[in-house]
Amino acid sequence: MKTKTILAATLAMFGLAAMDANAQIRIGASLAETGPAGALGDPEAKTLRLMVEQINQDGGILGEQIQLVLYDDGGDPNNARTFATRLVEHDGVVAIIGGTTTGTSMAILAVAEEEEIPFISVAGGIEIIDPVRPFTFKTPHTDHMACQKIFEDMQERGISRVGMISGTDGFGASMRNQCLGVAGDFGIEIVADERYAPGDADMVPQLTNIRNTAGLEAVLNPGFGSGPAIVTRNYRQLGIELPFYQSHGVAGQSYIDLSGAENAEGVRVPGTALLVADRLADDDPQRDVVIAYRDAYVGRFNEPVSTFGGYAHDAMAILVDAIIRNGDPNPDPRDLRDAIEATSGLVGTTGTYTFSDSDHLGLDLSAFRLLEIRDGIWVEVEQP
Amino acid sequence: MRLKPKHISLLVLFVLIVMAPLFFPSGFYYRVGALIFINAIAVTGLVILIGYAGQISLGHAGFVGIGAYSCALAPVHLGISPVFAIALGAALSAGLAWIVGRPILKLHGYYLGVATLGLGILISMVLANEAQWTGGPDGIAVPDLGLRGLLRDWGFRVSAGELWYWLAGAVLIAGAWLALNLFDSPTGRALRALHGSDVAARTMGIDVPRHKLHAFVISAVYASVSGSLLALMNRLVTPDVAGFMHSVHLVTMTVLGGVGSVLGAIFGATILTALPQVLTVFHQYEHMVLGLVMILVMIFMPDGLLPSLLKRFRGRAGK
Numbered sequence: 010m011k012t013k014t015i016l017a018a019t020l021a022m023f024g025l026a027a028m029d030a031n032a033q034i035r036i037g038a039s040l041a042e043t044g045p046a047g048a049l050g051d052p053e054a055k056t057l058r059l060m061v062e063q064i065n066q067d068g069g070i071l072g073e074q075i076q077l078v079l080y081d082d083g084g085d086p087n088n089a090r091t092f093a094t095r096l097v098e099h100d101g102v103v104a105i106i107g108g109t110t111t112g113t114s115m116a117i118l119a120v121a122e123e124e125e126i127p128f129i130s131v132a133g134g135i136e137i138i139d140p141v142r143p144f145t146f147k148t149p150h151t152d153h154m155a156c157q158k159i160f161e162d163m164q165e166r167g168i169s170r171v172g173m174i175s176g177t178d179g180f181g182a183s184m185r186n187q188c189l190g191v192a193g194d195f196g197i198e199i200v201a202d203e204r205y206a207p208g209d210a211d212m213v214p215q216l217t218n219i220r221n222t223a224g225l226e227a228v229l230n231p232g233f234g235s236g237p238a239i240v241t242r243n244y245r246q247l248g249i250e251l252p253f254y255q256s257h258g259v260a261g262q263s264y265i266d267l268s269g270a271e272n273a274e275g276v277r278v279p280g281t282a283l284l285v286a287d288r289l290a291d292d293d294p295q296r297d298v299v300i301a302y303r304d305a306y307v308g309r310f311n312e313p314v315s316t317f318g319g320y321a322h323d324a325m326a327i328l329v330d331a332i333i334r335n336g337d338p339n340p341d342p343r344d345l346r347d348a349i350e351a352t353s354g355l356v357g358t359t360g361t362y363t364f365s366d367s368d369h370l371g372l373d374l375s376a377f378r379l380l381e382i383r384d385g386i387w388v389e390v391e392q393p
Numbered sequence: 394m395r396l397k398p399k400h401i402s403l404l405v406l407f408v409l410i411v412m413a414p415l416f417f418p419s420g421f422y423y424r425v426g427a428l429i430f431i432n433a434i435a436v437t438g439l440v441i442l443i444g445y446a447g448q449i450s451l452g453h454a455g456f457v458g459i460g461a462y463s464c465a466l467a468p469v470h471l472g473i474s475p476v477f478a479i480a481l482g483a484a485l486s487a488g489l490a491w492i493v494g495r496p497i498l499k500l501h502g503y504y505l506g507v508a509t510l511g512l513g514i515l516i517s518m519v520l521a522n523e524a525q526w527t528g529g530p531d532g533i534a535v536p537d538l539g540l541r542g543l544l545r546d547w548g549f550r551v552s553a554g555e556l557w558y559w560l561a562g563a564v565l566i567a568g569a570w571l572a573l574n575l576f577d578s579p580t581g582r583a584l585r586a587l588h589g590s591d592v593a594a595r596t597m598g599i600d601v602p603r604h605k606l607h608a609f610v611i612s613a614v615y616a617s618v619s620g621s622l623l624a625l626m627n628r629l630v631t632p633d634v635a636g637f638m639h640s641v642h643l644v645t646m647t648v649l650g651g652v653g654s655v656l657g658a659i660f661g662a663t664i665l666t667a668l669p670q671v672l673t674v675f676h677q678y679e680h681m682v683l684g685l686v687m688i689l690v691m692i693f694m695p696d697g698l699l700p701s702l703l704k705r706f707r708g709r710a711g712k
Contacts, residue, residue: 080673086532086631087623091424094554095670099421111531112631119628123553134531177522179530186524 033076034069034338036061036328037102039092039117040131040321041084041109045178045207048234048263050109052306052318053131054079057106059309060325070329073338078102082113089113093120103332103340104349106324108132109317110179118145127331127346129324131317133257134183138369144346146369148323148359149316150279150377152184152231153191155257158279158377159229160188160195162390168226168252172201172219174212174240176232180258181207184231200225205236212240216247227251233258238267245272252277260284260380260387261315270385277390280380283319283358284387298356316359323357330355399573402656406569410562414555423554425670430561431622433662436646437568437655438615443644444653445581446608447588448498449506451640452513456486456613458520458635460620461535462527465630468536475538479621483614490613491606498605510637517635532631535624557626564622565659568615572655575611584608616643649690651697660699 038057041050061077069075078100082089089108096102097120104127108114111134118137121128121144130137130147133155137147163171171192175185185204192199201222203215219228228251230240237259244253253276255264260280265273282295286303289296302322306314331348332340340348352371355362360376379390396404413426435457442448463482468475497508520527527533541556575581583604587594595601624630633639642665650661665683672679694701 081676085633086629087428087627087633090627090629091428091670094424095421097421098424098554099419112629112633115532115534115629116627136531177530182524182529183531186529 033074034071034332035076035078035100035102036325037093037096037100037105037107038077038079039082039089039096039105039107039113040079041113042081044083044085046084046109049315049317050081050084052315053107053109053321054081055310056302056306056318056321057325059305060322063305064329070333071336071338075329082107082109084110084113086110086112086116090116090120093117097121097124097126102126103342103345104128104328106131106321106328108137111137111183112179114147118142121145125346126342127328127349129328129349131320131324133180135187141367141369144342146327146349146364146371148327148357148362148370149320150257150359150372151187151370152180152256153187154372154374154377155184155231155279156188156191157195158374158379159254159256159277160192160197161374162277162379163197163227163252163254164195166227166252169196170198170200170224170226172203172222172225172228173199174201174203174205174215174219174228174230176207176234176236177204178207178232178234178236180256181232181236184256184258188229188231205232205240207234207236209236210239212236212243213247216240216243216249220247220249225251227254229254229256231256231258235267238264241268241272241276254278257281257316257377261317262313263315265382265385265387270382273382274384276382278380278382278387279377280387281316281319281359281376282378283314283316284380285378285389288388294356294361295358299358302358319358323359323362326357327352327355327362399577402573403566403570406656406659407566410566414558420552420554423552423558425667427554427557427561427626429663429666430558430565431619431626432643432646432666433565433659434561434568434622435616435619435643436650436658436662437565437572438612438619439643439647440652440655440658441572441575441584441615442608442612443647444658445576445584445588446605447584448605448608449502449644450509450609450612451506451637451644452509452511452516453612453616453643454635454637454639455513455516456490456616457620457623457639457643458516458632459486459489460617461624461630461634462520462533462620463617464621464624465533465535466526475536475625479618479625482621483617486613486617487610490610494606494609495602498602498609510640513635513640514637517632517637520635521632527632530632532629535628535630537628538625553626557622561622561626564618568618569655569659576655580604580607645687649687649698651700654697654700657697657699661697664698 040054042054061075065074080092082092106129108117108130111132114130114132114137118128122142128145133149133152135151135153175181201219205212230237237255255276255278257279282299286299303314335344335348350364352364360372362371364371380387381390460482464475464478467473467478467481500508521530583599587601646661646665647658651657
């Protein structure tokens with residue numbers, strides 16, 4: 010009797026599992042919800058859950074519900090690779106979104122390319138899509154572009170001698186390299202190059218070195234997390250009056266709150282439309298998308314949106330659009346890849362995406378908006 | 394002929410590794426298996442250091458990092474094959490362990506723990522900050538071992554997961570065999586003697602500093618090989634492998650499974666590597682469950698899981 014019950018239960022479970030796999034479109038994700046990059050991965054994971062909820066409430070896509078299989082890799086590439094393998098080989102997903110950090114994205118893309126499953130990364134590093142790999146796409150701007158955007162503005166203001174202070178975490182180190190690489194193209198010379206560790210509580214010594222550099226005209230701080238906020242406070246404490254630039258890594262309300270509105274006044278950042286949602290022009294193509302996402306996110310989680318959640322939003326939007334255009338609720342990964350590559354003019358929160366076989370980022374420099382903090386809020390700087 | 398316990402342990406390990414794939418529902422399990430074996434290799438080294446010789450190290454991930462980055466850098470900069478890079482990494486780790494081990498193994502207890510902790514953190518900081526060599530915190534790509542291509546040329550098609558499962562499994566068996574042999578050798582007996590008491594061992598004529606150093610160097614080589622295999626399997630390495638948390642993980646695996654027994658430590662590595670995969674469904678509670686398992690094991694089975702279970706089992710059988 011007992012054996013029979015167990016047998017029946019097991020069969021039922023297998024039956025359920027089989028039904029599960031057939032009736033739904035499975036999308037995989039591996040994000041750093043916790044760990045050092047948790048501040049980035051948390052809004053990304055929330056955004057994906059929110060979007061899947063919304064899509065399923067509205068009847069799913071192609072008449073099927075979406076099932077999100079989401080793992081927390083803690084920002085460790087070794088875990089990310091294990092979860093990517095699990096998503097592909099065990100969970101049988103049609104595509105993967107994820108890789109909060111460049112390191113985890115590189116780990117996931119190795120699996121995606123080998124198993125030929127489309128992968129949309131939400132990390133910044135340029136090495137993810139350069140060289141272009143067939144199955145790997147990404148939604149955020151590269152740090153290379155952030156440097157270009159900042160230097161472009163500096164050039165317009167007639168600045169040529171810049172002091173740089175960067176974090177030694179992945180984000181800061183990678184952007185520092187990119188900025189050192191492109192500075193020459195804009196006639197800019199990096200005259201001071203200081204660094205701080207992610208956990209440091211005081212950057213006065215480094216900033217003092219920068220301040221004492223002869224002929225300094227502006228300061229740039231590539232970094233994310235609490236570091237840039239401390240740098241900003243120290244910057245004002247030392248009474249430095251020069252133009253101050255932060256990276257897209259701080260593009261969120263928490264940076265202003267942490268550093269204090271009076272300290273952050275006048276700081277310039279290459280950011281996305283998401284931060285200036287309410288102040289976008291009525292005819293701005295991104296206006297509707299950005300406001301809809303912002304309202305849904307704030308309404309559901311009662312916390313401000315961040316650029317990073319926006320990256321995940323765009324990744325999901327691109328994927329859903331591609332699945333619908335492909336038209337098969339049980340898509341072949343190679344067809345889905347082709348559909349993603351054919352994405353054209355898709356408006357996201359970060360910019361308008363148009364992929365091609367030589368461009369798996371699909372954004373240009375115009376998607377970056379130069380923002381400035383005025384009276385504690387983000388304002389778009391009018392470009393001449 | 395009666396089998397020695399050493400041979401029984403090896404036989405059990407061999408049978409488990411060979412039989413396990415029969416129960417794998419998907420290719421993903423090969424990956425988890427390979428990860429378990431790679432962790433178990435480093436943990437076997439720690440059994441020699443912690444279990445045999447009674448010395449603690451909270452910095453062994455540093456040697457894992459050296460082994461891993463050797464496989465990433467040596468083939469590119471020195472033009473040697475990845476197989477030799479494993480040997481080079483092991484030699485570098487052994488050299489560093491030998492130089493650093495001499496002064497710090499004079500320390501005892503907490504002081505030794507803190508000194509090795511510092512060593513591990515220093516190595517991981519170098520790997521994270523010397524970005525022009527190591528690629529910085531985002532890591533660096535590792536060249537292909539080339540074994541899969543070779544097998545394909547010979548007409549065998551294996552997936553990466555399967556290949557690394559068998560490769561890491563073979564290395565683990567070899568590592569366990571060496572460690573088990575060491576246990577009954579004069580060196581092993583000397584190590585166990587100084588585990589009991591430094592003074593007693595010295596009065597027996599054992600060269601205590603030299604034997605401690607041997608154990609430290611041997612365990613560093615195990616850790617280095619484990620790092621090399623991890624790097625070659627993942628084809629990507631980041632400074633996380635050398636991080637403090639990885640050191641703590643390795644020591645926890647060693648202690649959880651049973652610090653004096655090779656098979657027990659491998660059992661510990663299996664549990665702590667596989668459990669997070671099982672617990673993804675209850676992700677919020679993962680750390681709580683892991684912590685609870687460890688507290689319970691430490692309270693009720695202070696010798697570690699496997700030795701305590703065996704003792705209980707034998708005790709019952711003897712009645």
